[in-house]
Amino acid sequence: MVATWESQRTVFRRIAQQPYVQWPVYDSTPLYDQTSLAGLESDIQIVSEVWFTHHEHDSLEQFICTLPIAYFRFEAHDRYRRSTCYEMDTLFRVFMLKELHGWKNETALLEYLDSHPELCERLELGTVPDQSTLWRTWNERFTRDLRDTVQKAARTILIKAQNAGVAVPREPERNLPGRGDDATESDPNDQAILDKAGKITDHISRVVFPAFSLNRGEGCEIPENAYWGLQTYLGLRENLAANEGAQSFIHESTRDRTPLGHGHRDQIRDLPIEQIREMYRQAVQQLTNELAGTEEFFRAGIVAIDITEDDPFTGDRTGHEDEIIGTKEKNDEYAYQWATVQLVGNAVPLVLDARPVRRGESRKEIV
Known part of the structure; x- marks a missing residue:
């Protein structure tokens, strides 16, 4: 037609x-x-x-x-x-x-x-x-x-x-490109990830960054994507604090201006949870649109709902007792808990959404 x-x-x-x-x-x-x-x-x-x-x-x-x-x-x-x-x-x-x-x-x-x-x-x-x-x-x-x-x-x-069931002149390639000749195992270790951090960040900047925005005023000299670049840099490294990471990012980034650790923390902390979740959903939609054409995610789909907890909270939780609740272990520690829904099965797990768990919520209500 x-x-x-x-x-x-x-x-x-x-x-x-x-x-x-x-x-x-x-x-x-x-x-x-x-x-x-x-x-x-x-x-x-x-x-x-x-x-x-x-x-x-x-x-x-x-x-x-x-x-x-x-x-x-x-x-x-x-x-x-x-x-x-x-x-x-x-x-x-x-x-x-x-x-x-x-x-x-x-x-x-x-x-x-x-x-x-x-x-x-x-x-x-x-x-x-x-x-x-x-x-x-x-x-x-x-x-x-x-x-x-x-x-x-x-x-x-x-x-x-x-x-969509439309006839095509040839079979499209659905396999993701290989990780490279230096990858000897099916699962990359931490060093392998760090070795490819630049490539990962470049790809994330194209697919994910457009979904995120900061509540910044006019006249900011540091590009907004520099903040998300730093956030990605921190996330790819184990136990790297914002101040230390920001200093390292200055030398490893090709940007002329990068945010300082305290400025980065302030910007991220100012984002409401609901705004973060909304931006995350949009980023996941962008990512799944791209993944939809690969064999790894094509018609794959087991969805798992789980609750995970953050590191133990050691500060003053006065006024936040309903959000900073106990841990899964039977001890006197407290921590934030998050409910996540993930796409699992024949692919790398992908967190589709996450929400904070509040005291008194039932598992049925969370689901």
Whole structure:
């Protein structure tokens, strides 16, 4: 079936009604702008997630022709930077078509375009590019990052279409990339995690950071993402206090300005629990959207609800007796307790949500 104005309106209305989704993402976070390829990848994922659930949308070619990307500034990723016969957004769609079919060279793409004039018209190709033009576009005109985005976007579209029961031209790869040649065991140890801390932080900044925000006033010179970068840095290390961690972060970070330990603590402490939970839910939604295309999480789903406790509380709990309650052990110690709901089973456990446990709450009420 052909996508109609009504069917497209239905899709984007559904997207707008999702509580943890913002489209386009550059319009909702300072982390991205209209040249951010990570933002474009996220937008394609958001739209394709809903697009193929509509009963009229059963064509991948229709999707790449209709996908709204006019807002994106491809010129930032154009090595030619001069007037050519073909616009970058059109070429982006053409090479997504190539990746969707898994063609290894431009010959198959050229033959397909030559035999489908109606597709060329929808792609706004006045004439079909010759093979040398297609080769130069991919290898010389597109930046390496843009080529990576084409491949990631095509994989996402294949997975979302297949999940919705739409026929796809090839089987998408669902396995996560390996941890690398230096990983000799299935579970990384602490040092292995630290060795990859920079890569982990870079990925988190793309997927998770847009969901979080601090209640800061105007005129703050330190970028907000520096606070979340420090928080990630502390979380990847065992028993590292904020002051000590902030000093180490100055030397290990590539940022010009990073927060001090006391400033970081003040910012985090000022966040209400409900706001933290809401931001966490949105971040988890972003993460699960990305994980949905991997074999590790595909159709996996055992949900476990558990209660965990913090380290023993040694301060004055006056006025907080209902929140700082006893521990699971039969002793005189006190601690905060948290109820968590986790996705477990065939994958690394993922905490979907957490809430504080108050004195007197029953297990049934918590569940």
